[in-house]
Amino acid sequence: MTTFYPEGSDPEAAGLQAAPAAVEPAPAPAPESVDVTDPAAPRTRRRGLVIAGVASGAVVLALGAGAAYLYLNLGRGATSPQGAVERLVNGAVDGNLIALGAAISPAERDLFLDISDRARETLEATLPEPEATAPTDVDFEAILDAVEVSVADVEYATEEIAEGVAVVRVEAGTVTADVDKAPFVDAVMEQAALSAAAGFEQLGYDQAMIDEELAASREGVETWVDETFPWTFDIAEEVDGWQESDAVPTDASPIAFMTVEEGGWYVSPMLTVAEMAAAAGLEPGDRGAEIADAVAFATPEEAVTGTAAAVEDFFATGDAVTLASVLPLPERRIVSLYGEAVLRDAMPLPVVALDVTEVAATVDGDVASAELVAFDFSFDPQDGLSAPTSGTYRQGCVTADGAGEICVADIPMVGQTGIDDISVTLVHEGDGWLMSPTMTLMDYSVRVAAAYSEMIEDGGLDGLLMGE
Numbered sequence: 001m002t003t004f005y006p007e008g009s010d011p012e013a014a015g016l017q018a019a020p021a022a023v024e025p026a027p028a029p030a031p032e033s034v035d036v037t038d039p040a041a042p043r044t045r046r047r048g049l050v051i052a053g054v055a056s057g058a059v060v061l062a063l064g065a066g067a068a069y070l071y072l073n074l075g076r077g078a079t080s081p082q083g084a085v086e087r088l089v090n091g092a093v094d095g096n097l098i099a100l101g102a103a104i105s106p107a108e109r110d111l112f113l114d115i116s117d118r119a120r121e122t123l124e125a126t127l128p129e130p131e132a133t134a135p136t137d138v139d140f141e142a143i144l145d146a147v148e149v150s151v152a153d154v155e156y157a158t159e160e161i162a163e164g165v166a167v168v169r170v171e172a173g174t175v176t177a178d179v180d181k182a183p184f185v186d187a188v189m190e191q192a193a194l195s196a197a198a199g200f201e202q203l204g205y206d207q208a209m210i211d212e213e214l215a216a217s218r219e220g221v222e223t224w225v226d227e228t229f230p231w232t233f234d235i236a237e238e239v240d241g242w243q244e245s246d247a248v249p250t251d252a253s254p255i256a257f258m259t260v261e262e263g264g265w266y267v268s269p270m271l272t273v274a275e276m277a278a279a280a281g282l283e284p285g286d287r288g289a290e291i292a293d294a295v296a297f298a299t300p301e302e303a304v305t306g307t308a309a310a311v312e313d314f315f316a317t318g319d320a321v322t323l324a325s326v327l328p329l330p331e332r333r334i335v336s337l338y339g340e341a342v343l344r345d346a347m348p349l350p351v352v353a354l355d356v357t358e359v360a361a362t363v364d365g366d367v368a369s370a371e372l373v374a375f376d377f378s379f380d381p382q383d384g385l386s387a388p389t390s391g392t393y394r395q396g397c398v399t400a401d402g403a404g405e406i407c408v409a410d411i412p413m414v415g416q417t418g419i420d421d422i423s424v425t426l427v428h429e430g431d432g433w434l435m436s437p438t439m440t441l442m443d444y445s446v447r448v449a450a451a452y453s454e455m456i457e458d459g460g461l462d463g464l465l466m467g468e
Contacts, residue, residue: 077264078103081166082156084265085257093149105266107329114367114427115439119446123453143191146184149177154235157253162290162337164261165268167275169253172236178229185225189218254279260333274334278341286341291333292324296432300361300368303426303433308354308375315352318343328427328434351380353390366428367439371421396420417451419444 078084084103091099101109154173160166193214200210235255242248256279258271297303307326314323320339324332343349358374378390391400397407409420425439 077262077266079265081158081168081259081265084259084267085156085168085170086154088257088267089151089154093151095144103267105260105268105270105330106262107260108268108270111328111330111427111436111438115442118367118425118439118443122443122446123450140191142187143184146180146187147177148179149175151175161258161287164291165271165333165337166259166265168257168259170235170255170257171239171253174235175233177231179225181222181225181229185218185221188221189214192217250279268330268333270330271333271337274338278338288320288337288340291336292321294327294329294332294429294432294434295325296430296434298432300363300370300426300433301359303435304359304361304370304372304424305356307424307435308356311354312352315349318349326434328429328436331437348382350382351378351388353378361426368426368428368433369423369443370426370435371423393422396422416455417448419447419451 078087087099088103091097091103152174155171157169157171158166159169196210196214200213205213235253239248239253239255242254243251248254254276256272256275258268258275259265260268260271295306297306303326310322310326314320320335320343324335324339327335354375354377356372356375358372359370360373361368361370372393373395375393376391377393378388380388389401389403391398391403393399396409397405399405407420408414408422423440423443424435425443426433426435427439
């Protein structure tokens, strides 16, 4: 596999240990706090735009999570935003997950690892050991060995968004992919034969029928290779086409990567996805101008009560910085830059009061889980249509004005998952604790997934779906 390295972007030249290219797939008063230091060309324009979106959005997030798993040695960050993007592009073209990991924001890489570790621990603790089965993983190595991808003549444009944050747009260049046809088709068909054999046998096919089906499949693969490769994506040409057709909202290239400075420049997968989602509605000046400084709390319990106070202030003032300041760095960046733009069409905000009176926290290294045992609340929608409401929450049950008592465990499709409380997940950053919405959401998702998997295993899901 061949890679084009722009001058100065070779990972080894930057002090990184390169890895082999071959890859095996598969405000109420806040508690006392301390400051934390922020550590062939496509045939249609629409098809090309989809490719661009994937390249600079969701796939970057996926690459960040996968690269974090396989990242072995902490390398230095790039010396510029463009250098960080070049490192990411080169690692992707080479299939070098170590280089990819070196290009990802350390703060976000650590978040991905924490989420993955907690998910694995939860699933291992709740699900039975799987039965031993014959390996069914597809071995892509032989397929990838027959594919050659290269990039050339890439032109970048860098725009500073805030101190320590810059967007790098890819404005020109070519991406070319080609395959060595015979080895490629052989490798694809070898995997197809392995994966399809059992299915054909279950359908009652004899060997002659299976061979006939595979032969037809081989002809289809060969035809696809002939019609598809060599494949070339001309970035400048596609960007011009999108702009002429108004497929993008501005004259800027939509192939964009957000980069951040953390002792060097890195690509931020989370900000890249946020920028992609927000770009269509953003106007000049809509983004925040700076990243909020963090206010960290000495204990997880104080972080919960301090976050509740920040939520009150946020709804009272509409100041996104108030909310951003009590979040970990990856989420703090997103809220600092895009919070005001999101709020633009959401005024007036409701008036919210939240008084957390009891918290039970469990600490596991640099991650903590905190159950909100008791709190009082009030909510005034300020829309002139709905009446204000207030109430209390005590150990899994809410008592609200005129509504009686409702318990989390009694909510349909929730109680069956074993969730009977309200908990949040916190991370240790710098000298203190901060509540992480991302990790909280992922913890709940894993708990729900584990519960449903267990119900599938014991047959309980059928009864749930039937309303039993």
